[in-house]
Amino acid sequence: MELTDQTFAKSSLRRDSGPFGRARPRWGEKILERIFAICASISILTTAGIIGVLIFETAAFFQEVSLWDFLTDTQWTPLFAQKEFGIFVLISATFLTTVIALIVALPVGLLAAIFLSEYASEGLRKALKPALEILAGIPTVVYGYFALLFVTPILKTFIPGLAGFNSLSAGLVMGVMIIPTIASLSEDAIYAVPRSLREGAYALGATRREVITGVVIPAALSGIVAAFILGVSRAVGETMIVAIAAGQNPRMTLDPTVPVQTMTSFIVQVSLGDTPTGSLEYKTIFAVGMTLFLITLGLNIGSHWFVRKFREVYE
Amino acid sequence: MSTRNLAATSLEPSWSAVRGIRRVWDRIFGPLSLIATLLGLVVLAALLIDVFSDGLPRLSWQFLTSFPSRKPEEAGLVSALVGSILMIVVTAMVAFPIGVGAALYLEEYASDNAFTRFVEINIANLAGVPSIIYGLLGLEIFVRVMFSITNGRTVVSGGMTMALLILPVIIIATREALRAVPNSLRQAGLALGASQWQVIRDHVLPQALPGTLTGTILALSRAIGETAPLITIGALTYIAYLPPASPEALRTPFTVLPIQIFNWVSRPQKGFHEAAAAGIVVLLVVLLAMNALAIYLRNRYQRRAV
Numbered sequence: 001m002e003l004t005d006q007t008f009a010k011s012s013l014r015r016d017s018g019p020f021g022r023a024r025p026r027w028g029e030k031i032l033e034r035i036f037a038i039c040a041s042i043s044i045l046t047t048a049g050i051i052g053v054l055i056f057e058t059a060a061f062f063q064e065v066s067l068w069d070f071l072t073d074t075q076w077t078p079l080f081a082q083k084e085f086g087i088f089v090l091i092s093a094t095f096l097t098t099v100i101a102l103i104v105a106l107p108v109g110l111l112a113a114i115f116l117s118e119y120a121s122e123g124l125r126k127a128l129k130p131a132l133e134i135l136a137g138i139p140t141v142v143y144g145y146f147a148l149l150f151v152t153p154i155l156k157t158f159i160p161g162l163a164g165f166n167s168l169s170a171g172l173v174m175g176v177m178i179i180p181t182i183a184s185l186s187e188d189a190i191y192a193v194p195r196s197l198r199e200g201a202y203a204l205g206a207t208r209r210e211v212i213t214g215v216v217i218p219a220a221l222s223g224i225v226a227a228f229i230l231g232v233s234r235a236v237g238e239t240m241i242v243a244i245a246a247g248q249n250p251r252m253t254l255d256p257t258v259p260v261q262t263m264t265s266f267i268v269q270v271s272l273g274d275t276p277t278g279s280l281e282y283k284t285i286f287a288v289g290m291t292l293f294l295i296t297l298g299l300n301i302g303s304h305w306f307v308r309k310f311r312e313v314y315e
Numbered sequence: 316m317s318t319r320n321l322a323a324t325s326l327e328p329s330w331s332a333v334r335g336i337r338r339v340w341d342r343i344f345g346p347l348s349l350i351a352t353l354l355g356l357v358v359l360a361a362l363l364i365d366v367f368s369d370g371l372p373r374l375s376w377q378f379l380t381s382f383p384s385r386k387p388e389e390a391g392l393v394s395a396l397v398g399s400i401l402m403i404v405v406t407a408m409v410a411f412p413i414g415v416g417a418a419l420y421l422e423e424y425a426s427d428n429a430f431t432r433f434v435e436i437n438i439a440n441l442a443g444v445p446s447i448i449y450g451l452l453g454l455e456i457f458v459r460v461m462f463s464i465t466n467g468r469t470v471v472s473g474g475m476t477m478a479l480l481i482l483p484v485i486i487i488a489t490r491e492a493l494r495a496v497p498n499s500l501r502q503a504g505l506a507l508g509a510s511q512w513q514v515i516r517d518h519v520l521p522q523a524l525p526g527t528l529t530g531t532i533l534a535l536s537r538a539i540g541e542t543a544p545l546i547t548i549g550a551l552t553y554i555a556y557l558p559p560a561s562p563e564a565l566r567t568p569f570t571v572l573p574i575q576i577f578n579w580v581s582r583p584q585k586g587f588h589e590a591a592a593a594g595i596v597v598l599l600v601v602l603l604a605m606n607a608l609a610i611y612l613r614n615r616y617q618r619r620a621v
Contacts (some may be wrong), residue, residue, distance in 0.1 A: 029511060036419050037424070043434060043483065048439060050451075109354070115351065132355050138453070140448050140542065141595075142595050145591055147368070149365075150361070176355060209337075209341045210341075236445070272552075292448065293445075
């Protein structure tokens with residue numbers, strides 16, 4: 001600890017400068033505390049702002065479009081003369097890209113977490129973990145470029161009927177993007193499983209793989225599922241990869257080889273055009289945003305609930 | 316006795332088969348998980364090689380100093396570079412003081428009451444909101460409601476939207492840095508008669524500053540690469556002039572690196588794809604420099620703490 005003479009001199013000087021020494025009321029201190037409290041409440045204002053703005057514009061949207069049509073229509077054509085607002089068209093595309101991403105990210109992320117915590121030496125772990133986390137730091141627009149101009153041409157050589165824009169390559173690249181999310185959080189959960197559990201299983205004659213899949217993974221399951229749900233939430237909200245590589249064609253399909261439009265890429269499409277505020281298109285992106293917000297909020301709450309409910313606590 | 320022996324011998328072959336399968340599984344599982352770990356790194360390598368081989372030939376002084384153009388070979392990204400720098404300055408000036416203030420309140424002043432717990436849950440939830448939703452918030456509040464201050468789809472609107480986006484990250488990083496400051500330091504300061512703010516300003520904050528700066532730089536590097544919220548608030552994709560060298564520059568329309576890249580990727584011509592790759596190289600170099608600075612600060616801090 002370096003408490004220099006200077007520091008002492010400074011504070012004693014300041015104390016002597018007041019007319020009544022340390023008994024003087026410190027209004028500045030009180031005001032500063034208030035200012036810091038206001039800073040802390042800005043995060044609450046942000047949440048309130050998001051919810052307020054979404055509710056306000058979505059309510060205006062539902063004055064012109066009925067909720068029933070929104071939920072049951074099978075067409076999504078808000079930018080055409082004949083307007084249809086079937087949100088499930090966009091949800092199906094979001095669902096499709098998310099599922100493809102998870103088919104990649106779940107097994108790869110979980111196996112990577114197992115390798116890092118159970119097999120890798122401490123040195124290897126310290127080298128591999130930050131390297132893997134670089135994947136989470138790459139801007140998503142770069143992944144979009146990679147999906148459209150590198151992955152899609154390669155996939156085309158295997159799948160002749162693949163369209164230039166498709167949910168397959170967007171989903172695969174998105175999967176790579178969320179590998180670190182799933183790997184890192186799962187690894188924390190696996191790492192927290194106490195050694196005694198592993199040793200007990202070894203003592204019963206289990207092999208290393210059996211200890212991992214039979215004891216360690218079940219013990220860490222709540223953390224792994226939470227990581228998985230957060231991965232889903234990131235995939236659902238991901239924008240640039242799907243906007244660049246998956247196309248802008250709203251259609252209700254589970255065919256991964258054709259262009260589709262997700263909720264996020266619809267918001268991008270409308271925002272790129274010159275949409276006057278207050279128009280129906282303007283309100284539509286808020287209604288879509290509200291749907292997106294509710295889905296991700298549900299996933300985040302679900303993940304917290306799952307951890308609390310199924311967490312195994314070891315002494 | 317004899318029946319037991321019989322049972323044992325008849326079971327013997329199937330047991331060894333089971334043991335064989337167990338051995339095989341055990342042999343495979345380790346390498347399999349290693350392959351999974353390396354898969355992500357292989358894709359990362361492929362991505363970097365692809366981008367650099369497409370982009371490096373296109374990178375030149377002309378590219379860095381030209382405005383966007385209809386002709387791919389003349390296009391450059393000077394307006395996007397200037398826009399990114401301006402926006403990140405606004406973001407830092409808004410997010411850093413508010414983030415540090417909020418963290419100071421939660422760590423140094425507030426007691427553990429319902430309000431602080433609510434703020435904590437709220438910050439955790441905000442970190443999980445998709446970035447494009449922040450764009451919708453910025454569009455309505457900064458572009459529309461505060462039009463007279465921000466002048467609409469301008470640098471200051473974009474910078475403030477980004478500030479809200481990265482605020483949770485800065486608050487969480489600063490709180491961790493504050494928590495690492497030993498309590499004995501605070502008690503020593505208070506015992507010598509310093510006020511709480513004097514202790515924070517002269518002792519706690521200087522100790523926590525490297526950790527705070529590291530977190531802030533990492534958060535800002537996220538803001539530089541973020542695209543979706545800025546598209547939503549309507550950052551333009553074609554800016555063929557530089558903003559004036561006055562505070563009024565903050566109230567002019569702007570573009571940033573990722574939006575310029577997005578614009579070039581979306582075009583069919585191959586020339587623009589090369590420009591996009593060159594733009595990505597510039598973006599990655601900027602991010603690398605910021606991360607290197609953050610790591611340098613962290614290492615310096617760790618050395619001093621010993």
